[in-house]
Amino acid sequence: MATVGRALLIVAFAVALYGVGASLYGAFAGGRAWVDSGRRAVYALAGVLTIAFAIMEIAFLRSDFSFDVVATHSSTTTPTFYKATAAWSSQEGSLLLWVWLLSVWSSLALLVTRRRVREVAPVATAVLLTFASFFLMLTIFFAQPFTTLAAVPQEGTGLNPLLRHPAMMFHPPMLYSGYTLFSIPFAFAIGALITRRLNAEWIVSTRRFALAAWLCLGVGIVLGARWSYTELGWGGYWAWDPVENASLLPWLTGTAFIHSIMIQERRGMLKVWNASLVLATGTLAILGTFLVRSGILDSIHAFGASTLGVPFLILIGAMVLGSVGLVVWRRADLTSEHRLDSLLSREAVFLFQNVILVGLAFVVWWGTFFPLISEAVTGTRASVGPPWFDKYIVPLAFVLVALSGIGPLVPWRRLTWASVRRGFVLPALAALVTVLALLAVPGAWMEPKAAAFTGVVAFVLASVGQELWRGMRARQASARESAPVALAGVVRRNRRRYGGYVVHAGFAVLLLGVAVSSSFQHARDISLRPGQSARVDGFDITYVRATARAASEKISLGAVLDISKHGRHVATLRTTRGFYPSQDISQGIVGRFFGGESESEVGLRAGLGRDIWTVINPNLAPLTPIIEQGNRTFRRAMVGIMTGPAAKRQQAVAQLYALRDAAVTAVARRFVTSPWPADFRFIVSPLATWIWLGAIITFLGGLLALWPAPAAARRRVSAGYAARVARELARTTQ
């Protein structure tokens, strides 16, 4: 089926190129039929790429090692769950996933908008298909997913052990969905600029896709952080790694965009700003893909090679120059229809929040690309670490969280002192009481930043709580409903508003978890023998016993740990280090089972109060003499078999392999039978679980905002206001 896959990619490339031409011809000369044909090219592209992607997935699931990509990224011992995900651990599979998701989301966007934005949509279609053509060109000429091997190996090299984590099933598809969904408002913005249809319609038509992109990218980022926390064995969730930062950049500018478009929708303001934001977000989404796939910056997450650098740089260069050129070219059409009524208004808060978000994005961009910038200027590649990022990010994030609490309290257009009194007193009191209560906790005053963050988070939560309460009371007053029904009713009728508020509350909780867990974290690296204990932040951690398990997939050496406090049992934790066999035969017949890649399974006791996190790093040096002796013995035996009678060779090799497996198991068991000290890292992090809870609340809020109101309800509400305005119109024209 590899031939079919290759042919389908060529068909898809041809369809995409045709669609670009048909859409542009239809938009500017040919008329509706060509435009429709161009749009249908996107649907056809989605269909063709679905078949191509399915062929690749089936090859992985069947362990068809005639496909180069399967032989180098999977194996028969890889669990089925991970075989399915191994497709996007490869460069080729990732690119195919990217373009497939782009075709699917683009089809959905063009289907939804087929009777709207009629002037803008054909150009947007051409832009989306240009992206598709670019990625298809990469899969045809640079990183072919359907390349076959002349000599089919019996076994594949297996999936990178670090990627064997449930989060990795969803992390790349969510990130790529975010990137490709951001291409949709980008493409429509290009279309709006070219056709000079720069009012609210293109924004109304694509805002849901921008929100979906924000949501998917956010989920992808959090899954990546969770993977880092539970898989990488260093105890953190965010390291300001270039690839992490690459996904954060479009998320930050995208967050700014989904706020500032509300001002353009309502007031016809900030058109230059919005166009620039969405063009920057689309470009940063491609930049993110480029950083992951090119390996241009050193990263623990970069699984790509560097052969794609030049084509990506050309695309990004064209996007930057084209975007700037278009905004400058259309600057006369981008003038605001209104001016800001007051600096004390929701519009002003949004604007300030936008500046902070773009500031954050700039800091992240500068820190990420500093190695390249420094190399270009000084000839020496230098990088900046977490302390540099923290220095700028922490104050900006503090202001951002504060604004997420202030925003919901401020009405559109202007804020009066009376509404300040009504809105701000309770949240300010909540913040004050929280900070005072926190300062009474011993040691808390040593971390003023964390105390301040906690106060501002209390402000946000009180602000959102107050808004929900008042909304519910207003609904109760008008509809005479019970409190839960009224709350559900007011939220259902104002999903975008209250979904946004829930997002703010979740984000505040998330940042509280970040601030407190990083400020009050206790970490200790220690070497223990079975029976020995260590104390970390008041917890006694005892190494109860060693564990070992040898399987064909990997050898796991681990430990069972008992956690207690003041003599009371708290938890039993299990942590292991898995060693995957190497394909390098120079490591020896036995040695290669201990010399491949390795990964950690952390022992984690997560709780609302604190996380107790541990990981083992077994020292294999004491096993080296036994492994070397095994290598020599089996090598001699293998030489004997190969020089012996050919008739008995196959049976002898099988017997030898059985003995080898028993020997490998026996070597691994020595970790249990004759245990030696193992290295451990212990971390006690207060409120770390709040990071994940905050993320869940944030995304539930995002889903709430994204969920469309029933069409009938929308029409009913709209008709009600239309009738009121019509009565007014009748009075003014009499």
Place this chain on the structure above:
Amino acid sequence: MIELLVVFAVVLAVVAVVGAPLRRGAQGLDPDAAARAELADLEAAKEAKYQEIRDAELDMRTGKLSDEDHRVLDGELRAEAIALLKRLDAVRARVGADAAPVAPPPAVG
């Protein structure tokens, strides 16, 4: 051979899907395209204005705006909505017969 047939079938399906609008014949450019686009823009602006009126009402009911502030703001928003409706009616008249009045007939009384 089967592989060839599969690819051929996919190509046929693609040609059928993509070529269908062209078989219906070229319709040419819509002479009213600009007016229709303006109409769509104004419809979007009208819906956004209704949303703004609704938000102001909710702000008043949740205590963010006083009755007096709401009365002033609501007046401004309605005036802007009326201006939009007038522009909509003008554009609809330009576009042609299929133009229905944007707002329903005013209630009497």
